Amino acid sequence: MSSLNAHIPEGPLADKWTHHKAKIPLVSPANKRRLDVIVVGTGLAGSAAAASLAELGYNVKAFCFQDSPRRAHSIAAQGGINAAKNYQNDGDSTFRLFYDTIKGGDYRSREANVHRLAEVSASIIDQCVAQGVPFARDYGGLLDNRSFGGVQVSRTFYAKGQTGQQLLLGAYSALSRQVAKGRVQMFARHEMVELVVVDGKARGIIARDLVSGELERHSAHAVLLCTGGYGNVFYLSTNAMGSNVTAAWKAHRKGAYMANPCFTQIHPTCIPVSGHFQSKLTLMSESLRNDGRIWVPKKKEDAEAIRSGKKKPTDLNEEDRDYYLERRYPAFGNLVPRDVASRAAKERCDAGFGINKTGEAVYLDFASAIERYGKEDAHVQGIHHPTPEKIRALGEAIVESKYGNLFQMYEKITAQNPYKTPMMIYPAVHYTMGGIWVDYNLMTTVPGLFALGEANFSDHGANRLGASALMQGLADGYFVAPYTVGTYLADDIQTGKISTDSPEFAEAEKTARDRMEGFLNSNGNTPVEVFHRELGKIMWDQCGMARSETGLKKAITDIRALRERFYKEVKVPGKMHEMNPELDKAGRVADFMELGELMCLDALSREESCGGHFREEHQSEEGEAVRRDDDFAYVAAWEFADHDPGKAKLHKEDLVFENVKLITRSYK
Amino acid sequence: MKFTLNVWRQNGPQDKGRMETYQVDQVSDDMSFLEMIDVLNEQLIHQNIDPVVFDHDCREGICGMCSMFINGEAHGPGRGVTTCQLHMREFSDGDTITIEPFRAKAFPIIKDLMVDRSAFDRIIQAGGFVSVNTSGNLPDANATRIEKSHADAAFDAATCIGCGACVATCKNASAMLFTSAKVSQFALLPQGQVEASERVLHMVNQMDLEGFGNCTNTGACEVECPKGISIENIARMNREYLSVSLTTK
Ligand SMILES: Cc1cc2nc3c(=O)[nH]c(=O)nc-3n(C[C@H](O)[C@H](O)[C@H](O)COP(=O)(O)OP(=O)(O)OC[C@H]3O[C@@H](n4cnc5c(N)ncnc54)[C@H](O)[C@@H]3O)c2cc1C
Numbered sequence: 025m026s027s028l029n030a031h032i033p034e035g036p037l038a039d040k041w042t043h044h045k046a047k048i049p050l051v052s053p054a055n056k057r058r059l060d061v062i063v064v065g066t067g068l069a070g071s072a073a074a075a076s077l078a079e080l081g082y083n084v085k086a087f088c089f090q091d092s093p094r095r096a097h098s099i100a101a102q103g104g105i106n107a108a109k110n111y112q113n114d115g116d117s118t119f120r121l122f123y124d125t126i127k128g129g130d131y132r133s134r135e136a137n138v139h140r141l142a143e144v145s146a147s148i149i150d151q152c153v154a155q156g157v158p159f160a161r162d163y164g165g166l167l168d169n170r171s172f173g174g175v176q177v178s179r180t181f182y183a184k185g186q187t188g189q190q191l192l193l194g195a196y197s198a199l200s201r202q203v204a205k206g207r208v209q210m211f212a213r214h215e216m217v218e219l220v221v222v223d224g225k226a227r228g229i230i231a232r233d234l235v236s237g238e239l240e241r242h243s244a245h246a247v248l249l250c251t252g253g254y255g256n257v258f259y260l261s262t263n264a265m266g267s268n269v270t271a272a273w274k275a276h277r278k279g280a281y282m283a284n285p286c287f288t289q290i291h292p293t294c295i296p297v298s299g300h301f302q303s304k305l306t307l308m309s310e311s312l313r314n315d316g317r318i319w320v321p322k323k324k325e326d327a328e329a330i331r332s333g334k335k336k337p338t339d340l341n342e343e344d345r346d347y348y349l350e351r352r353y354p355a356f357g358n359l360v361p362r363d364v365a366s367r368a369a370k371e372r373c374d375a376g377f378g379i380n381k382t383g384e385a386v387y388l389d390f391a392s393a394i395e396r397y398g399k400e401d402a403h404v405q406g407i408h409h410p411t412p413e414k415i416r417a418l419g420e421a422i423v424e425s426k427y428g429n430l431f432q433m434y435e436k437i438t439a440q441n442p443y444k445t446p447m448m449i450y451p452a453v454h455y456t457m458g459g460i461w462v463d464y465n466l467m468t469t470v471p472g473l474f475a476l477g478e479a480n481f482s483d484h485g486a487n488r489l490g491a492s493a494l495m496q497g498l499a500d501g502y503f504v505a506p507y508t509v510g511t512y513l514a515d516d517i518q519t520g521k522i523s524t525d526s527p528e529f530a531e532a533e534k535t536a537r538d539r540m541e542g543f544l545n546s547n548g549n550t551p552v553e554v555f556h557r558e559l560g561k562i563m564w565d566q567c568g569m570a571r572s573e574t575g576l577k578k579a580i581t582d583i584r585a586l587r588e589r590f591y592k593e594v595k596v597p598g599k600m601h602e603m604n605p606e607l608d609k610a611g612r613v614a615d616f617m618e619l620g621e622l623m624c625l626d627a628l629s630r631e632e633s634c635g636g637h638f639r640e641e642h643q644s645e646e647g648e649a650v651r652r653d654d655d656f657a658y659v660a661a662w663e664f665a666d667h668d669p670g671k672a673k674l675h676k677e678d679l680v681f682e683n684v685k686l687i688t689r690s691y692k
Numbered sequence: 693m694k695f696t697l698n699v700w701r702q703n704g705p706q707d708k709g710r711m712e713t714y715q716v717d718q719v720s721d722d723m724s725f726l727e728m729i730d731v732l733n734e735q736l737i738h739q740n741i742d743p744v745v746f747d748h749d750c751r752e753g754i755c756g757m758c759s760m761f762i763n764g765e766a767h768g769p770g771r772g773v774t775t776c777q778l779h780m781r782e783f784s785d786g787d788t789i790t791i792e793p794f795r796a797k798a799f800p801i802i803k804d805l806m807v808d809r810s811a812f813d814r815i816i817q818a819g820g821f822v823s824v825n826t827s828g829n830l831p832d833a834n835a836t837r838i839e840k841s842h843a844d845a846a847f848d849a850a851t852c853i854g855c856g857a858c859v860a861t862c863k864n865a866s867a868m869l870f871t872s873a874k875v876s877q878f879a880l881l882p883q884g885q886v887e888a889s890e891r892v893l894h895m896v897n898q899m900d901l902e903g904f905g906n907c908t909n910t911g912a913c914e915v916e917c918p919k920g921i922s923i924e925n926i927a928r929m930n931r932e933y934l935s936v937s938l939t940t941k
Pocket residue numbers: 064065066067068069070087088089090093096097098099100101102103104105187188214215216217250251252253262263264267268270271307454455476477478479490491492493494495497
């Protein structure tokens with residue numbers, strides 16, 4: 025085990041980034057034109073980076089597997105984006121955002137990175153507004169804010185329940201402008217299937233043109249992976265169907281360390297699983313916890329009666345309901361961080377209080393909010409002695425104006441009206457804090473290979489706060505990478521074009537081709553989907569909301585067996601040189617199966633509970649997580665070794681906290 | 693539930709294509725339409741038939757990738773939903789369902805139900821942006837107040853998901869609803885004013901170059917648009933276009 029150097033600049037926390045930027049070598053415009061950059065992924069991180077680097081004058085090639093950059097998974101983000109603007113004058117500041125993020129992450133993130141994120145957060149909002157992103161505004165015409173879990177200020181900017189869409193379309197428009205200028209070459213419907221390393225440096229990728237099926241060689245002086253998270257290793261998640269780990273995993277196999285891969289965010293408010301063929305889970309934005317109250321019946325008989333359809337939730341009186349978050353965490357109530365809220369739901373359901381057929385659901389109830397808003401509005405409108413019906417109607421109108429599209433989405437999926445009966449929700453896999461290890465400059469352990477956005481591990485520690493992923497993706501893409509990638513490239517001015525005729529390119533292409541032909545020639549009879557589903561079940565049961573030594577060891581054995589079966593029994597129809605989504609899926613699932621084992625290994629080696637990582641062996645008598653700072657205040661960075669994901673070598677980056685005191689997170 | 697599916701199969705842009713009929717059972721009413729297609733595809737793989745190729749990603753109505761023409765309607769029956777948001781409970785057990793791709797000259801078929809909508813990207817590249825570089829020194833976001841009603845209307849226009857249902861629905865395969873939604877978003881915001889004239893000229897010009905048809909105001913697009921983009925946007929774009937083309941002539 026060796027320790028890793030994160031290249032954190034010297035000096036006081038608040039000055040590090042400014043000083044670092046000031047020391048960055050400048051590259052002349054003429055020289056920038058001689059430098060090529062590959063950006064894989066065009067979500068918030070990738071679109072922002074590709075646009076900004078092209079504006080600076082580099083030649084950019086951008087890739088995405090969807091038919092257009094506008095469709096990246098970022099489009100689905102609902103609730104909002106944080107920024108320390110302090111427009112509400114409620115005591116917010118850069119330091120508070122930094123502090124909340126470190127604390128929310130359960131002290132497993134790097135101070136310097138998080139502070140930089142908080143510093144640039146305000147510029148993100150300025151940038152987006154200048155691009156014409158239509159954020160919500162108040163009646164005075166100023167930007168509106170809402171609050172999110174784990175914090176006590178209102179710093180979240182939003183565009184109804186479609187914030188990700190509006191931010192991505194903003195970044196996409198910036199990218200489109202550069203495409204029009206010829207500064208970005210856009211390769212949509214292309215999937216990166218190998219990383220090419222020449223003389224120890226990332227120098228290109230092998231991409232499959234998903235329409236023709238051809239393998240293509242692309243070279244560059246630097247490669248940026250902005251390929252998103254790997255939540256789909258669990259099969260069911262809130263991620264888009266195509267979200268995958270392939271790009272990151274290929275980089276891992278070529279020397280990029282994976283950091284804290286087991287840190288997964290399980291989001292407390294998703295629509296519960298309803299059947300075997302379910303392909304994905306739908307998130308109900310965390311913003312709903314501003315007004316919704318979470319509960320289960322107090323008595324088991326009531327839970328049973330509801331499950332069997334003999335009672336309805338509205339039949340239960342207040343005193344028969346257990347608002348368990350308000351009970352356990354009076355200070356934050358329904359707004360505790362995600363990991364805490366998810367575990368609490370699991371605890372109640374495991375104890376037999378779940379309220380749907382599967383016993384895995386709790387209520388999210390808006391009745392109190394509707395009544396409160398209704399009364400307020402009646403008062404504003406000067407209606408004296410309003411009837412209960414009038415109050416309801418007014419209240420429902422206000423709730424609709426805030427969450428209308430989410431309520432509609434819920435009703436479309438479940439065929440239930442959430443204005444009249446509480447929503448049913450349950451935790452689901454949502455986000456991966458773990459990812460490719462990067463230093464302060466967002467560079468991985470492979471020189472010239474950078475990782476941005478959800479693909480890296482950098483800012484959220486063991487738990488991400490709501491509305492911080494969009495912030496991080498855009499911070500990395502607009503404001504960090506353009507500087508740090510430039511610094512790296514300054515040494516490459518004399519290098520000239522990178523040839524794609526080298527043995528390294530040929531070998532990478534061969535590896536990819538052999539793998540794909542292997543799938544197509546397999547004599548099996550089982551569709552890829554079946555293996556993915558099985559992997560998901562192992563991961564959810566053993567590496568999900570609660571983890572234990574025995575469970576994780578079993579999972580590792582099971583995943584290894586599944587992998588073996590996969591290569592023997594999988595059936596992939598179609599041909600290599602054609603549009604073949606089953607072949608694409610086989611490649612992705614193969615990588616998930618290797619990643620899954622590494623995640624279990626990581627979870628096994630981290631013998632503490634922190635953030636989203638809950639080891640059953642490490643909990644207090646009240647069932648709260650017990651962190652072990654003396655032994656585990658480090659980033660676990662895994663190096664691929666011996667051609668076997670299970671033989672990965674652990675490297676530790678010790679986390680040094682100079683500006684915050686490590687305390688037990690308490691939301692009580 | 694059981695269904696008979698008539699599905700368009702076409703092995704690439706040059707192929708003529710044909711309808712094939714398949715039976716699916718084991719469908720439950722809380723499945724989404726695409727999950728029903730997943731069931732069909734698992735079944736086809738077992739039968740040694742190539743699965744049906746279709747576009748999809750988010751499966752929650754926001755990425756705009758799914759694009760099926762179901763029983764003669766873009767995104768199928770039901771208003772305000774994309775194909776991925778359509779549930780089998782909207783159909784009756786035993787129904788025959790016809791599934792085709794979004795058809796338009798500007799949307800060539802790639803394979804089966806998958807079409808090439810990159811023409812939309814090129815319309816945006818022609819002017820669907822505000823020209824500001826990333827700098828970190830822009831005016832404070834609250835420096836300019838924007839009337840809430842304008843901000844809200846801009847947002848409504850901006851919610852277009854670029855799915856192309858409007859084009860597939862229109863008998864002229866016009867892209868006016870899509871293009872006008874972007875033009876309107878910026879026309880309603882002060883940030884968009886500076887380049888307003890060039891924007892509308894370039895975007896409309898690109899739309900014509902791509903081979904989309906003319907708008908004859910049938911309003912069919914608005915009815916099938918899953919995001920409820922209003923044809924008022926088309927009127928707004930026409931006004932913008934007219935005023936520029938008059939002043940530039
Ligand atoms: C339902 C939902 C709601 C959310 N809501 C919020 C919210 O309100 N606030 C918040 O802050 N965060 C939210 N998040 C999290 C946030 O949306 C994501 O973390 C963030 O958008 C990720 O952005 P990204 O740019 O890193 O990656 P993505 O947007 O996932 O983009 C990945 C890109 O990589 C490309 N790609 C991937 N693999 C390959 C490959 N092998 N070859 C080529 N291209 C590839 C894809 O095509 C895509 O362009 C939400 C997430 C979900 C699932």
